[in-house]
Amino acid sequence: MTTPSGSSKSEHLAATVPGEGSPLEITRRTTPKPGPGELLIEVKAVALNPVDHFQRDTGLYLSEYPAVLGFDAAGIVLSAGPSVGANAPKPGTRIATFTSAWFEQGNPDYGALQKRVIVPAEHVVPLPDNMSFLEGATLPVQVATDKKGMLVWGGASSIGVGAVQISKLLGFTVYTTASPKHHDYLKGIGASRTFDYKEEGVEAKIIAAAKEDGLAIDIAYDAVGQLQSVLDVLKETRGGVEGRVASAPALTDKSPKAAGISVKFVLPPVDKTERLELFQFIFGKWLKEKLETKEYVPGPSIRIIAGGLEGAQEALDILKGGVSGQKLVLEL
Ligand SMILES: NC(=O)c1ccc[n+]([C@@H]2O[C@H](COP(=O)([O-])OP(=O)(O)OC[C@H]3O[C@@H](n4cnc5c(N)ncnc54)[C@H](OP(=O)(O)O)[C@@H]3O)[C@@H](O)[C@H]2O)c1
Structure with missing residues (x-):
């Protein structure tokens, strides 16, 4: 179905919101190519946040449909677009990422709930070898807030x-x-x-x-x-x-x-230049160092919802019902 090249002919699976208030649907999407300063990521795990079910149900801050939701992801860098900085993680690197889904207002290329997602290079943190994708996916939103x-x-x-x-x-x-x-x-x-x-x-x-x-x-x-x-x-x-x-x-x-x-x-800055500068520091420097020294650890405890992307709809409903000391995560 997909090739790691991210060529425009390849496709991947996504959990999309077809319209306001609609349940998620599993669809095939054309895999986009990363633009300037962007990376294409193969998603291995997605952690869910309360705003995900809120956006699904109310259309909050979604300006187009079908939309792809999801902020917190972990996976592997597949390819880099032009003018990505020399310090950006290279293809093959295991990373966690705060996607730019919120800032792109539903543009389906940028939501985490799919097998391939585009992210700005400043939005990723390399994962230590001993950290799983599931753990990595729990980190970005809690650190960037x-x-x-x-x-x-x-x-x-x-x-x-x-x-x-x-x-x-x-x-x-x-x-x-x-x-x-x-x-x-x-x-x-x-x-x-x-x-x-x-x-x-x-x-x-x-x-x-x-x-x-x-x-x-x-x-x-x-x-x-x-x-x-x-x-x-x-x-x-x-x-x-x-x-x-x-x-x-x-x-x-x-x-x-x-x-x-x-x-x-408190919300990460909406202004793109300001946000990329801040995220470069948070993910590219601060969190990278704190994960290596184990001064910062993933939490709360991970609860895997079965079914991969197919489990996304149920997972959002469970989250909407309330959780205690748990982070709901999908394994893709
Ligand atoms: N501004 C941003 O950028 C941003 C980003 C992400 C999330 N948020 C918002 O932040 C809030 C929390 O999100 P989350 O993902 O962290 O939620 P969460 O993990 O789903 O929150 C569940 C936890 O909240 C605790 N809790 C509920 N009511 C409480 C109360 N009255 N006093 C103390 N603890 C209480 C529960 O604690 P116990 O288990 O101890 O009972 C439970 O463990 C949401 O409103 C979300 O929309 C904002």
Whole structure:
């Protein structure tokens, strides 16, 4: 069916969204050639994110159909387009990639849920030999979603696992909330204090712990969307300094506010030059080094949904129903 050359005559399988709100369909697509600065990747694993089922169901940020969804992928570089930098991974290299599906607004050449995908060379990180494609696929979105938090609300979520590790590596003392069954795991990857977010009065417990530790907390990362609680804590712990909250879920007019605390929705930059510069640093340098030294590890635990691309529709439905401390991944 396909040849590794990525010639325009070859085809590959894709899970496509045929129209707004439609279930995924398995189709054959012509394999595109990588353009300037781009790589063609043979996809071996795709990890799913909540925004994938949201885009499938609502058409959010999709400007064309059929669309191919999916941000987090791991695989092998098949070929490179013109003017790819000398430092870009060569054909044959095992990599993980944050695809540009979001920035290309559904253009089917750029979504992860297919056997061949085009990505900007700056969007890939080489994988250490001992890391599987399944593990690699869990990394890109959680790393690229800018973290500045010290209080990480929702540490067991995929975004939270990244926020805890990065905050720790940046030198913060990390407080995080999660179900108690995840507390030991979160301490293992860098949290110094863990709290059960389902417990009545958890905000007061966090405030008391910060006082006990003599710690001012003026920065937080809301990984899951419990902003009011985050603000309630920061109001008491920010020590007169302006508080800053990064929110992974999008904000609306109805999102809570608090005097003296700014809240920002964090998303990788939409401006292409800015994004390529940032991703070159995050994936080409920072993450590459941290994976080699094992200071950054993949997480939360991987749950493989069977069926490869055929399993994508079911996997998105499972994710929509909610997961706990799991990253759903497809093996292609
Ligand atoms: N801005 C961006 O670029 C970006 C990128 C990706 C995702 N997101 C958004 O970030 C959010 C998280 O995505 P994800 O993939 O990390 O989700 P996920 O892994 O599917 O989240 C599931 C986890 O959330 C935890 N959780 C749920 N409600 C909670 C609460 N009230 N307090 C504390 N923990 C809670 C659960 O923890 P327990 O198991 O401990 O109960 C569960 O483990 C979503 O809104 C997503 O759309 C934003």
